[in-house]
Amino acid sequence: MQRTTMLPENWWDLRAEAVAGNAAGQDVVALRAENDQLRRALAGRAVIDQACGMVMVLAPCRRGPARNLLVDMARQCNTKLPDVAVAVVAAWEGEPLSRPMQRALRHALRRLYAEDRGCDSRPTDETSGSRPAM
Numbered sequence: 102m103q104r105t106t107m108l109p110e111n112w113w114d115l116r117a118e119a120v121a122g123n124a125a126g127q128d129v130v131a132l133r134a135e136n137d138q139l140r141r142a143l144a145g146r147a148v149i150d151q152a153c154g155m156v157m158v159l160a161p162c163r164r165g166p167a168r169n170l171l172v173d174m175a176r177q178c179n180t181k182l183p184d185v186a187v188a189v190v191a192a193w194e195g196e197p198l199s200r201p202m203q204r205a206l207r208h209a210l211r212r213l214y215a216e217d218r219g220c221d222s223r224p225t226d227e228t229s230g231s232r233p234a235m
Contacts, residue, residue, distance in 0.1 A: 152186035155193050160210060162217070170209045177205035 149171065156167035175185045178201050185202070192198045198206065 148183055148190060149186040152189040155189060160213060162213060166213055166216070170213050173209040173212065174202065174205040177208060178202055 149168075152171055153164060153167045156162070156170055157164060160167070160170070162170075171185055171189070172182060174180075175182045178185065180202075188198055188202055
C-alpha cells in the first residue's frame with residue numbers, strides 16, 4: 102500500500118525562510134525555484150501534447166509534423182509554444198483564434214500539405230500563371 106503525505110503549499114517557503122541565512126538555505130531556495138520552473142514546464146508539456154493530438158486528428162498527420170506545425174505557428178506569431186498550444190486547445194473548445202494565429206495556422210497547414218505532397222509551398226511559375234523567361 103502506498104502512502105501519500107500532503108504538505109501545506111507554503112511549507113517550502115517557510116522552510117526556506119527558516120534557513121535562508123546559511124549556504125544550505127540558499128540551496129533550498131535555489132531548488133525551490135528549479136522545482137517551480139520544472140512544474141511550469143510539465144504543465145506546458147501537457148497542453149502541447151494535447152494540442153499535438155488535436156492537430157493529428159484535424160490534419161491527418163503523425164506526431165512530428167503536428168508538433169512542427171505548432172512550432173511554425175509559434176515562430177510566425179512570435180509567441181511561445183505553450184501559449185500557441187493553449188490557444189489551439191481553447192479554439193477546439195469554441196474560443197476563436199486571434200487573427201495572427203489564424204493566419205499562422207493557415208500558412209503552417211499549407212506548408213504541411215505541400216510537404217506531404219512532396220512539393221514546395223511557395224508558388225512556382227506554373228502555378229502563378231506567369232510564363233518562364235526564355
